[in-house]
Amino acid sequence: MTETTLSPEAAEKPAKLPFKSKSLYEVDDLTRKRNAAEKRFKTYGMAAIGVGLFFLFVLAYTIISEGIPAFTKTIVEVEFSLTQEQFDEAEGQLFKTKAYEQIFIGALQGQLQESGVSVPFDATTIERIVGKPGNTIRSFFTANQDKLGGPAAFELAASSRVDGYMNGRVTRENMTDSRFLQKTDLDLVDNLVEAGVIKTVFNWNFITGADSGVDNPGAAGIGASVVGSLFMMLVVLFLSLPIGVAASIYLEEFAPQNRFTDLIEVNISNLAAVPSIVFGILGLAVFIQFMHLPQSAPIVGGLVLTLMTLPTIIISTRASLKAVPPSIRDAALGIGASKMQAIFHHVLPLAMPGILTGTIIGLAQALGETAPLLLIGMVGFVARGYPDGFIAGFTEPNSAMPAQIYTWAARADFAFYEKAWGGIIVLLVFLLTMNIIAIILRRRFERRW
Amino acid sequence: MSLFWLILIVLAIAVVGYVLGRARAMSSAGGVRSALHSLPSYYGANVAMKAAVPALLLLIVWLLAQPFYVNSDISAMIPDSAISDGSSRGLVLAEVRRAARGLDNAVAAGAMTEEFARNARADFNDITVRLKEAGQIVTSEITQPVLRAAQRYRVLAAAGNFYMTIAVILVAIVGALWGLRETNAQFRARNTVEKGVRVILIAAASIAILTTIGILLSLVFNTVEFFKLYPAADFFFGLTWSPSFSGRGGSSELGIIPLLWGTFYISFVALAVAVPIGLFAAIYLAEYAGSKVRAVAKPLLEILAGIPTIVYGLFALLTVGPLLLSVFGDNGIGIMKAGTAVMTAGLVMGVMLIPFVSSLSDDIINAVPQAMRDGSYGLGATKSETVKNVILPAALPGIVGAILLAASRAIGETMIVVLGAGAAARLSLNPFEAMTTVTAKIVSQLTGDADFASPVALVAFALGMTLFVVTLGLNIVALYIVRKYREQYD
Numbered sequence: 001m002t003e004t005t006l007s008p009e010a011a012e013k014p015a016k017l018p019f020k021s022k023s024l025y026e027v028d029d030l031t032r033k034r035n036a037a038e039k040r041f042k043t044y045g046m047a048a049i050g051v052g053l054f055f056l057f058v059l060a061y062t063i064i065s066e067g068i069p070a071f072t073k074t075i076v077e078v079e080f081s082l083t084q085e086q087f088d089e090a091e092g093q094l095f096k097t098k099a100y101e102q103i104f105i106g107a108l109q110g111q112l113q114e115s116g117v118s119v120p121f122d123a124t125t126i127e128r129i130v131g132k133p134g135n136t137i138r139s140f141f142t143a144n145q146d147k148l149g150g151p152a153a154f155e156l157a158a159s160s161r162v163d164g165y166m167n168g169r170v171t172r173e174n175m176t177d178s179r180f181l182q183k184t185d186l187d188l189v190d191n192l193v194e195a196g197v198i199k200t201v202f203n204w205n206f207i208t209g210a211d212s213g214v215d216n217p218g219a220a221g222i223g224a225s226v227v228g229s230l231f232m233m234l235v236v237l238f239l240s241l242p243i244g245v246a247a248s249i250y251l252e253e254f255a256p257q258n259r260f261t262d263l264i265e266v267n268i269s270n271l272a273a274v275p276s277i278v279f280g281i282l283g284l285a286v287f288i289q290f291m292h293l294p295q296s297a298p299i300v301g302g303l304v305l306t307l308m309t310l311p312t313i314i315i316s317t318r319a320s321l322k323a324v325p326p327s328i329r330d331a332a333l334g335i336g337a338s339k340m341q342a343i344f345h346h347v348l349p350l351a352m353p354g355i356l357t358g359t360i361i362g363l364a365q366a367l368g369e370t371a372p373l374l375l376i377g378m379v380g381f382v383a384r385g386y387p388d389g390f391i392a393g394f395t396e397p398n399s400a401m402p403a404q405i406y407t408w409a410a411r412a413d414f415a416f417y418e419k420a421w422g423g424i425i426v427l428l429v430f431l432l433t434m435n436i437i438a439i440i441l442r443r444r445f446e447r448r449w
Numbered sequence: 450m451s452l453f454w455l456i457l458i459v460l461a462i463a464v465v466g467y468v469l470g471r472a473r474a475m476s477s478a479g480g481v482r483s484a485l486h487s488l489p490s491y492y493g494a495n496v497a498m499k500a501a502v503p504a505l506l507l508l509i510v511w512l513l514a515q516p517f518y519v520n521s522d523i524s525a526m527i528p529d530s531a532i533s534d535g536s537s538r539g540l541v542l543a544e545v546r547r548a549a550r551g552l553d554n555a556v557a558a559g560a561m562t563e564e565f566a567r568n569a570r571a572d573f574n575d576i577t578v579r580l581k582e583a584g585q586i587v588t589s590e591i592t593q594p595v596l597r598a599a600q601r602y603r604v605l606a607a608a609g610n611f612y613m614t615i616a617v618i619l620v621a622i623v624g625a626l627w628g629l630r631e632t633n634a635q636f637r638a639r640n641t642v643e644k645g646v647r648v649i650l651i652a653a654a655s656i657a658i659l660t661t662i663g664i665l666l667s668l669v670f671n672t673v674e675f676f677k678l679y680p681a682a683d684f685f686f687g688l689t690w691s692p693s694f695s696g697r698g699g700s701s702e703l704g705i706i707p708l709l710w711g712t713f714y715i716s717f718v719a720l721a722v723a724v725p726i727g728l729f730a731a732i733y734l735a736e737y738a739g740s741k742v743r744a745v746a747k748p749l750l751e752i753l754a755g756i757p758t759i760v761y762g763l764f765a766l767l768t769v770g771p772l773l774l775s776v777f778g779d780n781g782i783g784i785m786k787a788g789t790a791v792m793t794a795g796l797v798m799g800v801m802l803i804p805f806v807s808s809l810s811d812d813i814i815n816a817v818p819q820a821m822r823d824g825s826y827g828l829g830a831t832k833s834e835t836v837k838n839v840i841l842p843a844a845l846p847g848i849v850g851a852i853l854l855a856a857s858r859a860i861g862e863t864m865i866v867v868l869g870a871g872a873a874a875r876l877s878l879n880p881f882e883a884m885t886t887v888t889a890k891i892v893s894q895l896t897g898d899a900d901f902a903s904p905v906a907l908v909a910f911a912l913g914m915t916l917f918v919v920t921l922g923l924n925i926v927a928l929y930i931v932r933k934y935r936e937q938y939d
Contacts, residue, residue, distance in 0.1 A: 034831055041833035045733025048726045052750045052807070055800045059753075062768050063760070246653035254647065255654070267657040273854065273924040274917065275861020277888050278664060281913040284895060285667030290516070292546070307660050314657075340643040368757025371863035374892050391453060402759045409763050409868060417767055424760050431755070 070422020097134030217415035228398035235302025244313035272311035280372030316358025353445035466625035470496030487639035496628030504621035548599035671910035690874035711884035716859035722799025727806025765869030785881035789871035813847035853927035
């Protein structure tokens with residue numbers, strides 16, 4: 001195959017052959033050139049695949065390395081007692097949490113001086129390290145007034161800069177002195193870490209908690225938006241699965257070849273390629289502007305995502321209906337079943353694994369979709385708590401995972417970026433689980449005919 | 450909440466109808482199943498269907514029609530004099546609805562009594578103060594006509610809901626009775642039920658059409674509304690984009706050209722990344738790779754397409770942007786000012802599009818008949834020569850289709866450009882400058898604003914319309930080419 005002796009010119013004028021030797025064992029220039037071109041071409045292909053996989057690897061590495069710190073938090077473990085007089089005095093002041101903070105900082109300063117920390121520090125240093133503990137302390141003592149006077153153990157969240165220092169986001173080299181943290185503070189932090197006062201623990205609050213305000217990245221959690229996403233997925237599942245299956249059954253089994261059927265088919269294939277933000281505009285105009293459904297509610301998000309996933313589900317359902325051999329239908333019809341019975345009792349159960357696989361993949365797509373949610377107001381809303389009750393879960397404003405990630409990414413404080421990456425890990429864990437379930441379903445239950 | 454209960458009641462009636470219908474059929478056959486025309490469950494299903502379907506249909510139609518009626522009624526109540534300059538009837542109506550909702554919430558929270566909220570003689574200043582106290586959002590624009598209209602709105606809405614509940618339940622009961630009446634041993638229940646099911650199937654299939662109509666209507670209506678407030682020629686040919694949110698957008702310049710330029714520039718960069726990589730990857734997978742490599746590499750590449758776009762957006766904003774900035778920024782070459790730029794968004798979008806190009810092209814290359822390859826090899830061509838001179842020309846239409854589909858994805862992509870491309874609309878050739886796109890501007894124009902009556906909010910619909918038309922055009926052309934190509938080798 002490497003020899004090119006068959007060109008027409010060569011046949012006509014054998015005297016003017018471009019090469020002398022005709023031996024297959026000697027490689028001439030042209031062949032060498034062509035082989036080199038062949039090798040080059042193959043390398044390009046391998047390089048292209050390599051580049052694609054390289055990007056995938058970089059993406060995965062970035063997500064994991066940037067997101068893992070969101071799952072840990074830095075706490076300051078202190079014992080602290082408050083007398084009844086101090087409590088009354090603090091409650092009497094105008095800025096109550098501030099007053100608690102002052103008392104706490106004073107007490108901690110005393111404790112540290114007693115324990116003989118070698119580094120010089122003052123009250124403002126402590127204030128910069130522990131962030132704003134006033135509210136935690138106040139709510140603890142107002143709830144447990146009997147604990148007044150005795151020592152109570154506190155696990156207070158360290159300020160976000162100290163947190164950043166502990167997990168490597170902030171280093172002595174890259175930080176600048178500011179009113180939030182100064183380089184000298186880090187000496188005290190190092191000392192406290194050695195003493196076991198400051199430690200890093202797993203941040204359950206990130207998984208179970210709700211979003212915090214703009215000024216408190218440490219307390220931000222993704223839990224509430226996971227619930228929001230869950231309610232949205234329930235809407236999508238309970239609408240798109242029946243509607244998608246019904247539409248596919250009609251199109252695959254009953255639809256006559258006519259203009260109407262063609263119209264539906266063209267619409268489905270076009271809807272599958274419409275940009276997702278256009279569905280957001282549809283949701284905004286129809287569900288919020290026209291029907292006055294509540295803004296940023298999971299039900300609106302669910303409806304929009306349903307319309308978006310329907311084409312995907314219809315396409316995969318039709319494929320799995322088509323895969324059921326006609327002999328099944330014929331056998332059912334032969335023993336007296338109606339066409340409807342043949343399909344609902346025999347074809348549909350056999351196609352079910354394929355349909356469920358397609359549905360799960362469609363749901364996974366919907367779960368990660370962000371753009372339509374921006375338009376129906378899921379971003380402006382700060383999900384500060386869980387919905388109270390099942391129905392409220394659908395109608396009360398909430399956030400959703402991707403919208404929450406976007407909100408964090410859009411905030412100015414760098415500490416929120418870490419939360420956004422952590423949120424992405426949570427989102428990807430959900431997506432991965434769904435895809436694995438889909439693969440298992442396909443492997444275990446799909447029949448090959 | 451009441452809607453939820455109404456649906457539950459209708460469903461309960463249907464369930465009761467099912468049980469009764471089944472029992473009635475059995476008793477009419479004297480307890481002998483074989484004397485019935487259809488299985489007993491079909492008689493029950495017949496009754497349930499006749500109870501639930503018309504009632505729920507009525508419910509949907511009512512819910513859609515009621516706002517129209519109420520709006521036209523309310524609209525007539527507002528004299529032209531109550532509409533101030535720079536405002537519109539739609540804006541005042543939105544105000545009315547907001548006031549009505551405020552009253553509702555205030556009553557629910559116990560801040561005022563129902564009588565007070567309905568009191569026709571109530572003074573608007575008094576109501577405004579009370580609403581503010583109840584924590585409701587009220588603007589200064591509640592005037593006496595608005596308040597009257599809001600009160601009327603509440604009355605109409607309450608009456609509408611009351612009549613709707615009665616009508617729906619009545620229809621459900623009548624339907625159930627009708628179904629029960631025709632139930633006897635000779636009744637062909639299966640045929641009736643199956644006819645009904647078939648109608649439901651057709652309705653489900655029609656939702657695709659309804660969605661398209663919904664998209665078109667919501668875009669067209671609001672776009673027309675926008676062009677009433679802002680000249681269409683300025684929108685399509687304007688070279689500046691500078692919306693001003695103050696003064697109802699009176700001084701805004703809303704030219705789409707800079708946005709389209711940004712969109713196409715970013716898409717071009719993305720395709721310049723995705724097409725060579727994707728195409729070579731497809732060629733390698735289809736022609737060179739062994740089955741083992743293929744089984745690993747193809748799904749891995751396709752993971753790139755399954756990652757949510759928000760992840761790519763964050764990747765662009767926090768990783769690629771700073772990386773490019775360190776090379777091309779002030780510390781490096783010095784032509785890049787901020788991390789968000791055309792290049793940032795384009796590169797990341799290109800990565801996202803690699804599997805689109807590669808998977809589609811792979812399928813298309815595989816569809817080229819083996820006989821053409823064999824012919825080429827038989828003439829002594831090498832693999833790469835075969836690919837370049839035989840397979841690619843044969844697959845070209847399909848590959849063009851695939852690239853067009855990828856382009857339509859790139860143009861419609863939102864999250865990457867919202868996070869990675871910047872917010873400034875400018876006409877520039879420098880790929881390291883921040884530019885913005887149609888999709889990014891749709892997001893920024895619509896998330897801030899709750900009512901849609903000013904040109905700066907409505908422009909998003911005109912942008913959406915443009916986006917829809919462009920992507921639809923690309924899709925139709927691409928699908929046509931791909932289909933034509935498939936027929937060629939089938």
